[in-house]
Amino acid sequence: MPEPHIRGALLSDDDALSRLDHDTWSSLHAVTPRQEPPYEPFFDTRHRPGDYLVAEADGRIAGYLRLAAPTPLACNAHVRQIQGLAVHEWARGRGVARLLLRAAMERARAEGAVRITLRVLGHNKPARTLYESEGFVVEGVLPGEFFLDRSYVDDVLMGRSLDV
Numbered sequence: 001m002p003e004p005h006i007r008g009a010l011l012s013d014d015d016a017l018s019r020l021d022h023d024t025w026s027s028l029h030a031v032t033p034r035q036e037p038p039y040e041p042f043f044d045t046r047h048r049p050g051d052y053l054v055a056e057a058d059g060r061i062a063g064y065l066r067l068a069a070p071t072p073l074a075c076n077a078h079v080r081q082i083q084g085l086a087v088h089e090w091a092r093g094r095g096v097a098r099l100l101l102r103a104a105m106e107r108a109r110a111e112g113a114v115r116i117t118l119r120v121l122g123h124n125k126p127a128r129t130l131y132e133s134e135g136f137v138v139e140g141v142l143p144g145e146f147f148l149d150r151s152y153v154d155d156v157l158m159g160r161s162l163d164v
Helices: 011-023 096-110 125-133
Strands: 005-008 052-057 060-068 079-087 115-121 137-148 151-161
Touching (some): 052 096, 079 096, 125 151
Parallel strands (some): 079 115
Antiparallel strands (some): 005 052
16 A cells, blocks of 8 residues: 555545445444444534545545544633544554544644544553554543443543643
8 A cells, every 4th residue: 555645634525434434333433323325424514624634545535533623612722632533444554543643633733732632432442552652641531431232331531732
């Protein structure tokens, strides 16, 4: 696979991103049911193309990351939150998620953010390991916050400074 490159999402990516969401759905990271065709539009008034970074490789979308303000409050404008990250199966193990994370941190800094946060399910060890390797630390845990596959799963809050 050629080296992936990161770009901002385009409105024309809507169908490809909807399919990617469907194809990568897993109870390891999803708290909502799997969407079945016909897919809802990926973008809407709360999920705009400008909130997304897309990894492209060999002319195909390999993955995406959603980066947004955690709230609309001015007193919280110094923080950005990762609100979704997905990588196609064919692109896994090639550093796509890491490239997306690093691009998100760069974008957050460029937007004036000094912190970046995310939420990850407690049982998602691969994601937690990746985030920790990029400097994220556990800042809180909501025990048993979700009931998935007949088990209670923790909601883990992670964050890091962007002052590096």
